[in-house]
Amino acid sequence: MDRLIPPIPLTIDVDSRKVRLGERLYHDTRLSHDNTISCATCHDLKKGGTDQIKTPKGINGNMGPIRSPTTFNSGFFFSQFWDGRAKDLIEQAAGPVHNPKEMGSDWLEVIPKLSKDPYYMQAFSDIYSDAIKAGNITDAISEFEKSLITPNSRFDMFLRGNALALSADEKEDYRLFKEYGCISCHHG
Numbered sequence: 031m032d033r034l035i036p037p038i039p040l041t042i043d044v045d046s047r048k049v050r051l052g053e054r055l056y057h058d059t060r061l062s063h064d065n066t067i068s069c070a071t072c073h074d075l076k077k078g079g080t081d082q083i084k085t086p087k088g089i090n091g092n093m094g095p096i097r098s099p100t101t102f103n104s105g106f107f108f109s110q111f112w113d114g115r116a117k118d119l120i121e122q123a124a125g126p127v128h129n130p131k132e133m134g135s136d137w138l139e140v141i142p143k144l145s146k147d148p149y150y151m152q153a154f155s156d157i158y159s160d161a162i163k164a165g166n167i168t169d170a171i172s173e174f175e176k177s178l179i180t181p182n183s184r185f186d187m188f189l190r191g192n193a194l195a196l197s198a199d200e201k202e203d204y205r206l207f208k209e210y211g212c213i214s215c216h217h218g
């Protein structure tokens with residue numbers, strides 16, 4: 031068994047109420063200034079958690095500078111964004127909302143929009159003692175993103191000890207990945 035890269039766990043602990051709320055927020059365009067962009071716009075779960083284009087399109091047709099990273103398994107990343115500028119999913123969830131080329135909004139604009147929605151009023155009150163506020167929005171989104179895991183791939187099965195899960199070529203590729211030092215940055 032190879033322990034250099036840990037396999038993705040088969041399950042993780044999440045708060046199912048926060049996951050449901052976070053999923054709704056993740057798909058809600060009201061997080062953007064002009065109500066056209068949601069997290070799912072650039073991180074489409076049907077497209078591998080990305081938009082599969084070179085650079086994402088934000089509000090007013092603004093083009094982002096780099097490709098959108100996947101949200102799948104992002105809870106396991108030791109930092110967020112390509113450049114690692116956010117320490118965790120909670121911090122990451124606020125970034126696009128405030129970025130003028132992405133969602134172009136802020137919490138002073140978003141919170142009143144969400145507060146007009148009876149579902150959000152009830153859901154936030156049921157989960158959080160202080161209802162709808164920025165930290166609770168990012169907490170719920172991050173809990174949803176944390177739930178987006180892809181366990182038990184053939185590679186994970188190989189890491190768990192099933193030598194037959196990968197082809198000979200794939201095993202050789204993994205050996206080279208380690209030998210060439212790729213693993214020093216790309217380690218699970």
